Amino acid sequence: MPNPKRRHSNTRRDKRRTHYKATAPTVVNCSNCGASVLWHRVCGACGFYRKRQVTDASIRLERKRRNQDNEVDVNSIDNTVDE
Numbered sequence: 776m777p778n779p780k781r782r783h784s785n786t787r788r789d790k791r792r793t794h795y796k797a798t799a800p801t802v803v804n805c806s807n808c809g810a811s812v813l814w815h816r817v818c819g820a821c822g823f824y825r826k827r828q829v830t831d832a833s834i835r836l837e838r839k840r841r842n843q844d845n846e847v848d849v850n851s852i853d854n855t856v857d858e
Protein backbone atom coordinates (compact mmCIF):
# COMPACT_ATOMS: atom_id res chain seq x y z
CA MET A 776 0.00 0.00 0.00
CA PRO A 777 1.34 3.47 -0.88
CA ASN A 778 1.86 5.77 2.04
CA PRO A 779 2.62 9.49 2.31
CA LYS A 780 6.34 10.06 2.76
CA ARG A 781 5.99 13.25 4.77
CA ARG A 782 3.40 14.78 7.00
CA HIS A 783 1.68 17.85 5.52
CA SER A 784 2.07 21.02 7.54
CA ASN A 785 -0.89 22.70 9.23
CA THR A 786 -0.54 25.56 6.73
CA ARG A 787 -0.76 23.22 3.77
CA ARG A 788 -3.83 21.53 5.25
CA ASP A 789 -5.49 24.87 5.96
CA LYS A 790 -4.69 26.20 2.47
CA ARG A 791 -6.42 23.16 0.98
CA ARG A 792 -9.47 23.75 3.17
CA THR A 793 -9.91 27.36 2.06
CA HIS A 794 -11.97 25.91 -0.82
CA TYR A 795 -14.43 24.20 1.56
CA LYS A 796 -17.21 26.75 1.83
CA ALA A 797 -20.90 26.66 2.63
CA THR A 798 -23.08 28.15 -0.08
CA ALA A 799 -26.45 29.76 0.54
CA PRO A 800 -29.38 27.82 -0.95
CA THR A 801 -31.12 29.44 -3.93
CA VAL A 802 -34.57 30.56 -2.85
CA VAL A 803 -37.17 31.70 -5.38
CA ASN A 804 -40.79 32.80 -5.12
CA CYS A 805 -43.55 30.39 -6.15
CA SER A 806 -45.12 31.36 -9.49
CA ASN A 807 -48.56 30.44 -8.15
CA CYS A 808 -48.76 31.69 -4.55
CA GLY A 809 -45.54 33.69 -4.14
CA ALA A 810 -44.24 31.71 -1.17
CA SER A 811 -40.47 31.27 -0.77
CA VAL A 812 -39.44 27.93 -2.28
CA LEU A 813 -36.13 26.20 -2.80
CA TRP A 814 -35.07 26.28 -6.47
CA HIS A 815 -36.26 23.21 -8.45
CA ARG A 816 -38.57 22.06 -5.64
CA VAL A 817 -42.33 21.72 -5.44
CA CYS A 818 -43.96 24.56 -3.52
CA GLY A 819 -44.80 23.33 -0.01
CA ALA A 820 -47.63 25.81 0.39
CA CYS A 821 -49.68 25.17 -2.78
CA GLY A 822 -48.09 22.06 -4.41
CA PHE A 823 -47.26 23.77 -7.71
CA TYR A 824 -44.16 23.14 -9.80
CA ARG A 825 -43.54 24.80 -13.20
CA LYS A 826 -47.02 26.37 -13.11
CA ARG A 827 -48.70 22.97 -12.73
CA GLN A 828 -50.38 21.37 -9.71
CA VAL A 829 -48.19 18.32 -9.00
CA THR A 830 -49.08 17.49 -5.39
CA ASP A 831 -52.12 18.00 -3.25
CA ALA A 832 -51.02 20.66 -0.77
CA SER A 833 -53.96 19.89 1.54
CA ILE A 834 -52.61 16.33 2.02
CA ARG A 835 -49.19 17.71 2.97
CA LEU A 836 -50.69 20.17 5.43
CA GLU A 837 -52.83 17.43 6.99
CA ARG A 838 -49.78 15.15 7.34
CA LYS A 839 -47.73 17.98 8.88
CA ARG A 840 -50.50 18.75 11.38
CA ARG A 841 -50.79 15.05 12.32
CA ASN A 842 -47.01 14.78 12.87
CA GLN A 843 -47.08 17.79 15.17
CA ASP A 844 -49.89 16.16 17.18
CA ASN A 845 -47.79 12.98 17.57
CA GLU A 846 -44.68 14.81 18.80
CA VAL A 847 -43.80 13.78 22.35
CA ASP A 848 -43.39 16.48 24.95
CA VAL A 849 -39.90 15.92 26.41
CA ASN A 850 -40.91 17.34 29.79
CA SER A 851 -43.72 14.81 30.13
CA ILE A 852 -41.40 11.76 29.96
CA ASP A 853 -41.01 10.10 33.35
CA ASN A 854 -37.35 9.15 33.84
CA THR A 855 -37.70 7.80 37.38
CA VAL A 856 -37.08 4.08 37.83
CA ASP A 857 -39.75 2.04 39.54
CA GLU A 858 -38.45 -0.21 42.33
Ligand SMILES: [Zn+2]
Nearest residue numbers: 805808818821
Ligand atom coordinates in the same frame (compact mmCIF):
# COMPACT_ATOMS: atom_id res chain seq x y z
ZN1 LIG B 1 -46.96 28.05 -4.10
